Amino acid sequence: MTARVPPRLPLASQRLLVVTGKGGVGKTTVAAALARAVADAGRRVLAVEVGRGPLGTLLGATRLGVEPTRIAPGLSAATIEPEQALADFVEGVLRFRVLARRLLESTSFQVLAAAAPGLGEFLVLQRVLGWIEARRLGRPVHDLVVVDAPASGHSLPLLAAPRTLGALARIGPIAELLGKLERLLADPGATLVCVVTTPEELAVRETVELHREIVRGLGLAVAPPIVNALPPRHLTAADAESVDRLEAAVGDHPYVRAARFQLERRRQADVQIAVLRKAVGAAPIRLPFLFATPEEPAGVATLAQALAGAAGLAA
Amino acid sequence: MTRLAQALDSRRIILCVGSGGVGKTTTAAALAVEAARRGRRTAVLTVDPSHRLKDALGLGSLSSKPRRVPLASIGARGAHLDALLLDVKRTFDELVLALAGSPEQARAVLENRLYQNLSGTLAGTAEYMAVEQVYRLAEEGGYDLLVVDTPPARHAVDFLDAPRRLARLLDSRAFAILKDPTSILPAAGSRLAHMILAAVLRGLERFTGIGLVREVGDFVRVIEDLTGALRARVAAVGALLRSAGTAPLLVTAPEPRLVTETETLARALAEMGLTIDGIVVNRALPLGTFGRTAPDPGPPAGASPALAARLARSWADLRALAARQEATLAPLVASAGAPVVAEVPLLPTDPGSLADLVEIGRHLFPESAPAATPARGLRG
Numbered sequence: 001m002t003a004r005v006p007p008r009l010p011l012a013s014q015r016l017l018v019v020t021g022k023g024g025v026g027k028t029t030v031a032a033a034l035a036r037a038v039a040d041a042g043r044r045v046l047a048v049e050v051g052r053g054p055l056g057t058l059l060g061a062t063r064l065g066v067e068p069t070r071i072a073p074g075l076s077a078a079t080i081e082p083e084q085a086l087a088d089f090v091e092g093v094l095r096f097r098v099l100a101r102r103l104l105e106s107t108s109f110q111v112l113a114a115a116a117p118g119l120g121e122f123l124v125l126q127r128v129l130g131w132i133e134a135r136r137l138g139r140p141v142h143d144l145v146v147v148d149a150p151a152s153g154h155s156l157p158l159l160a161a162p163r164t165l166g167a168l169a170r171i172g173p174i175a176e177l178l179g180k181l182e183r184l185l186a187d188p189g190a191t192l193v194c195v196v197t198t199p200e201e202l203a204v205r206e207t208v209e210l211h212r213e214i215v216r217g218l219g220l221a222v223a224p225p226i227v228n229a230l231p232p233r234h235l236t237a238a239d240a241e242s243v244d245r246l247e248a249a250v251g252d253h254p255y256v257r258a259a260r261f262q263l264e265r266r267r268q269a270d271v272q273i274a275v276l277r278k279a280v281g282a283a284p285i286r287l288p289f290l291f292a293t294p295e296e297p298a299g300v301a302t303l304a305q306a307l308a309g310a311a312g313l314a315a
Numbered sequence: 316m317t318r319l320a321q322a323l324d325s326r327r328i329i330l331c332v333g334s335g336g337v338g339k340t341t342t343a344a345a346l347a348v349e350a351a352r353r354g355r356r357t358a359v360l361t362v363d364p365s366h367r368l369k370d371a372l373g374l375g376s377l378s379s380k381p382r383r384v385p386l387a388s389i390g391a392r393g394a395h396l397d398a399l400l401l402d403v404k405r406t407f408d409e410l411v412l413a414l415a416g417s418p419e420q421a422r423a424v425l426e427n428r429l430y431q432n433l434s435g436t437l438a439g440t441a442e443y444m445a446v447e448q449v450y451r452l453a454e455e456g457g458y459d460l461l462v463v464d465t466p467p468a469r470h471a472v473d474f475l476d477a478p479r480r481l482a483r484l485l486d487s488r489a490f491a492i493l494k495d496p497t498s499i500l501p502a503a504g505s506r507l508a509h510m511i512l513a514a515v516l517r518g519l520e521r522f523t524g525i526g527l528v529r530e531v532g533d534f535v536r537v538i539e540d541l542t543g544a545l546r547a548r549v550a551a552v553g554a555l556l557r558s559a560g561t562a563p564l565l566v567t568a569p570e571p572r573l574v575t576e577t578e579t580l581a582r583a584l585a586e587m588g589l590t591i592d593g594i595v596v597n598r599a600l601p602l603g604t605f606g607r608t609a610p611d612p613g614p615p616a617g618a619s620p621a622l623a624a625r626l627a628r629s630w631a632d633l634r635a636l637a638a639r640q641e642a643t644l645a646p647l648v649a650s651a652g653a654p655v656v657a658e659v660p661l662l663p664t665d666p667g668s669l670a671d672l673v674e675i676g677r678h679l680f681p682e683s684a685p686a687a688t689p690a691r692g693l694r695g
Contacts, residue, residue: 234625234628
């Protein structure tokens with residue numbers, strides 16, 4: 001397991017980066033920051049979200065479409081609507097629009113589609129593959145596709161879809177597509193999975209489990225985990241003693257309260273980072289807690305800069 | 316008495332709903348401890364407790380069987396509190412075994428190749444099993460109050476809506492259609508319709524390489540015999556969740572991402588006939604100390620200039636956070652459409668002892684505050 005986690009984020013040649021993590025840890029914000037950082041380093045990046053989420057807003061764009069929209073030089077974004085993807089797929093198979101629509105509208109087909117193992121996930125991956133393979137004038141339209149994947153529990157079915165579905169479909173065009181997807185995901189030179197967490201017990205525990213599943217269960221290449229929202233270390237251990245003395249002398253004071261709080265938060269965070277580091281066998285990439293604008297384009301820009309330094313992305 | 320105290324004293328079920336990472340599990344535990352102290356025979360059902368919270372409840376391991384929480388250490392010797400894990404991952408299997416007319420019938424369902432997959436994805440059956448667990452405890456557990464911690468927002472909706480969706484599926488044409496796929500077409504039953512659809516399905520199967528349609532049909536046929544018993548049970552569970560004895564409580568925190576999530580959640584709850592009773596705001600910074608209008612007190616006397624600068628920076632950080640909270644809270648409360656019933660300050664760590672939970676209880680029920688021990692959070 002140790003050997004598989006690179007010390008930094010090798011995104012100079014990768015084609016696909018899948019970002020996942022526990023709900024509420026800032027997964028989408030970090031995915032946006034990663035896309036921006038790689039674009040700033042000179043690669044052409046497509047950021048993709050599954051379903052309607054805040055990715056577009058975070059990148060400073062208005063509503064995202066199902067086709068890539070250019071947001072900044074080297075940076076585009078798109079959304080994948082699972083229902084739309086299903087409709088496109090069925091139309092492609094049936095070739096009769098009217099029949100396809102009738103089929104899609106029927107409850108029974110929806111039940112069927114929900115029951116088909118990995119069908120929804122497959123449709124998402126199939127679209128991503130289309131964007132990765134898109135070429136213009138002999139070179140790829142997008143150098144890197146960053147996918148803001150569903151939260152932890154739901155990202156595993158996504159990553160496992162080619163295998164799950166592959167067990168059912170052994171021949172025909174779908175089987176070919178599945179084979180291609182499986183090769184793309186399993187190629188450590190092309191695909192990296194990145195788990196985002198916060199330095200808190202529950203999130204770290206889930207991250208460790210998810211890492212294990214991705215590496216051991218699915219055999220995919222992982223990036224070092226990204227610890228988001230790390231409290232600052234303005235104050236040192238020596239300061240803690242000074243704060244004790246101050247409190248003894250002057251009593252309760254808002255500065256003392258704030259200092260105690262921040263010291264304790266950072267201490268807890270350091271404990272969790274140590275736990276994570278030991279479990280995955282790599283030092284996590286750290287991103288600061290943003291006190292002011294965490295869920296706005298300005299915050300994404302700050303995190304992108306931090307990533308450029310920490311992850312070795314600078315051009 | 317506050318609205319929250321009233322709910323604690325008079326309801327049978329308190330449902331803690333909200334997004335991930337807002338401290339729902341902790342709030343549920345603190346509410347349950349307080350209810351037990353007030354003399355109600357209480358059980359708390361949690362979804363994913365941290366190690367520290369398990370330690371706080373004095374339970375090294377927690378399972379889906381009720382375990383008694385020892386409350387003697389907080390001077391509540393006679394109080395009764397049980398804790399158990401809400402097992403959302405439990406599958407349909409148990410229900411199939413319970414409802415099946417014969418072991419052969421149960422086996423036919425359980426051995427179906429698509430069954431595993433269907434039972435996991437179809438109409439939130441895993442969530443339904445968790446709600447079923449709540450129902451059984453409410454009916455047979457002998458408790459005055461159940462405090463239920465639910466899975467994070469999106470799943471909370473799946474979880475609470477599970478009985479209705481399962482009932483709708485059973486009543487829908489889908490089951491019938493799956494047995495006879497040709498009824499998708501308007502002229503169902505006609506020979507032509509049959510021929511067309513059969514051809515389309517064959518084509519689809521050949522193209523995808525999946526013999527899915529037929530297998531789902533097989534599955535539906537074997538499970539069909541169970542639907543009568545299942546339907547009655549599902550209706551009873553749904554009625555319990557919507558009854559006046561159940562109080563849904565929104566647990567949230569003043570963070571921007573939670574405004575839209577709360578809006579979505581409140582709407583989804585309303586659609587299923589659940590009204591949020593009140594809001595508990597966790598992680599609130601005391602505005603008296605860090606709010607926009609609070610004066611900068613300047614560094615405490617005796618701090619070296621270098622330390623004073625670092626202290627000022629650390630105070631300014633929390634002030635920026637408080638400003639963000641102030642801007643967030645109003646739209647958040649508006650979108651939930653319910654009153655704030657309690658605010659709990661931002662704590663540096665998860666609670667690690669019963670005393671910590673009692674301390675949180677003091678913020679939840681300020682009027683019944685017993686003698687205070689030193690506060691761990693940021694006092695107002």
